[in-house]
Amino acid sequence: MPPKKQVEEKKILLGRPGNNLKTGIVGLANVGKSSLFNALTKAYLSAAENFPFCTINPEESKVIVPSPRFNNLCELYKPKSEVPAFLTITDIAGLVRGAASGEGLGNEFLSHIRAVDALFQVVRCFDDADIIHIEGDVNPARDLEIVCNELRLKDIEFAEKHLEGVHKITRRGGQSLEVKQKKEEAALVEKIIELLKDGQRIYNQNWAPKEIEIINSMLLLTAKPSIYLVNLSEKDYIRKKNKHLIKIKEWVDKNSPGDLIIPFSVALEEKLAPLTGAELKAEEEKIGATSAFDKMITSMRKKMDLISFFTSGADEVREWTIRDGTKAPAAAGVIHNDLQKTFILAEIMKYSDIEELKDEKAVKAAGKLHTKGKDYVMEDGDIVYFRAAAGKS
Incomplete structure (x- = not known):
């Protein structure tokens, strides 16, 4: 008899189940998040000013997913109505050092991150004396470390509170199935806390299906898939060079291995945002560079499965x-x-x-x-x- 066909079991994903997933734009204050959101969504809902916390309440909008297949089907069928796919984007207020303990917008900021399913993390790589850097100078690796640390510290707090709730059940003792399951859960949460204290992200670990079910219930900030958006000057983006890029790659390889880095220039994207079709293509050919927005959106959809x-x-x-x-x-x-x-x-x-x-x-x-x-x-x-x-x- 021929061998039975092996059915590959679908991997359980970290994060909230469903199809209507949201992506949040995060990073330190004054790195270009709101300007990116405005250009990306063409909604111009977010304030983009030269001072920290010009965005307080998160703004949300939908961006059309670039899709040659959709465009070709519309050409073929010539329908009365054309409805593309969308990705929901949320602009979240800038983070500062100490946010996990309440600095800046603190817990409010972190709760907004908890409400999204994946993260575009924006890091600044351009010098501009007219745009204040909240840390005093441009140092992308340091900025990435600050954001990473604040998310980890808040996750440690979340995990320790979760562990307290689990221990309330395990202290009952006995041999019931519930107590046995909670003892296993306690061991997992203790492992998570140790990983976080060791400086690691939960998303970048290998987890068994049962472990993923528990992690998903905890809504951890470092369990969210991330793409790193490197905001360059228009000049550096066009010439594809910047002194900080190597250090950014080294940081991501160490702290968020396998995650994607996408360079872009919000200054350039703001100029290209109003253009479409042949006009956009002509401008891109003129400057010798293309918008990074299509890559951002398609890459994030793939990241969120x-x-x-x-x-x-x-x-x-x-x-x-x-x-x-x-x-x-x-x-x-x-x-x-x-x-x-x-x-x-x-x-x-x-x-x-x-x-x-x-x-x-x-x-x-x-x-x-x-x-x-x-x-x-x-x-x-x-x-x-x-x-x-x-x-x-």
């Missing part, structure tokens, strides 16, 4: 966002709860097939329209039509 599926037709082309590993009924539920409850099947076309054949009828004629049931795991780029009971589809 997000993928896309499409619904396409003459009435509407829409790009939907789901977590990688989502099954067809749950994907249908993103469109409408009733579709998940009454799901019957999904008719799937692959984007690559319709891109090649240029016509839905041709895809069907080639036998490349696939019918999938409840166990089908959605793949990035699927073009889908859901069929449900009671006439809902």
